[in-house]
Amino acid sequence: MRSSRWSMLREFLRDPFSTGTVCSSSPSLCRMIASNESLQHADVVVELGAGTGCISKHLLQTVKQEATFISIEKNPHLYKTLIAQYSHSYFVLGSAENLPDILCEKSIPKADVIISSLPWASFSSDLQDQITQAIRASLKPNGIFITYAYVCGAILPSFATFRRQLTQSFCNVDTSQIVWNNFPPAFLYQCRQPVPVFTETTTAKPSTRSKYTC
Numbered sequence: 001m002r003s004s005r006w007s008m009l010r011e012f013l014r015d016p017f018s019t020g021t022v023c024s025s026s027p028s029l030c031r032m033i034a035s036n037e038s039l040q041h042a043d044v045v046v047e048l049g050a051g052t053g054c055i056s057k058h059l060l061q062t063v064k065q066e067a068t069f070i071s072i073e074k075n076p077h078l079y080k081t082l083i084a085q086y087s088h089s090y091f092v093l094g095s096a097e098n099l100p101d102i103l104c105e106k107s108i109p110k111a112d113v114i115i116s117s118l119p120w121a122s123f124s125s126d127l128q129d130q131i132t133q134a135i136r137a138s139l140k141p142n143g144i145f146i147t148y149a150y151v152c153g154a155i156l157p158s159f160a161t162f163r164r165q166l167t168q169s170f171c172n173v174d175t176s177q178i179v180w181n182n183f184p185p186a187f188l189y190q191c192r193q194p195v196p197v198f199t200e201t202t203t204a205k206p207s208t209r210s211k212y213t214c
Helices: 002-014 027-034 054-062 076-085 096-105 125-138 151-155 157-169
Strands: 044-048 068-073 091-093 111-116 139-150 170-175 186-194
Touching (some): 027 139, 054 068, 068 076, 096 125, 125 139
Parallel strands (some): 111 139
Antiparallel strands (some): 139 186
C-alpha cells in the first residue's frame, strides 16, 4: 500500500496535469465504482487510467470470470508497476483517445462498461472532446460509462466544460452521493446511452446531438 501511495505521489510531482491527484483512490471510492450492477453482467470492461491499480483490483474481483478486462495506462512508470503486480494481459500502455484502435487491435468491437480515472479537470476542452468521442465510439448502445470527479475541482472552468461534454455525449447522466472518505472527496458520474459519433458532417461539432434524439 505504501509503495502504491509513493508511486502516485512521485508521478504527480513529475507531471501533475497528467496524474491529477497525489494519492490513489480510497477503498470506499473503489467499492462504490465496483458495486455498479452492470459490471457483474458485462462481457467487456475497459478501464481508462489504471494508476496504481487500486480500482483495477476491485474490478477484477467483481467482473465475471469469462469477461474480458482491459485497462489502459499512459504513464510508463505506473504501467511497469502494474504489470509487475498483475497479469500482462490486463494492461495496455497507451492513451485513452486511442481507445477505438486499441480495442480493434484486440478484436473487440465494443465495451459494455468503460470506467475512467482520468483527471478531466486538468485536460483542455479539445482533449476532453477527443476522449469522450473515443469513449462513445467504443461503447455499446446500452453500455455505461462511469467516471468520477473531485468536489474541489468543481470551481475550475474546465470542470464546467467537462460536465457539458458529458451531457452532450450521453442521454442520461446521473451523479452519486459524495464519497467523503476519499482524498480529495469525490463523486461518480454514471452515463448511459452514448450519442453516436457522426462523421458524415463537418458543419456541426461531433460532440453535439445534431441528427440524434435521445
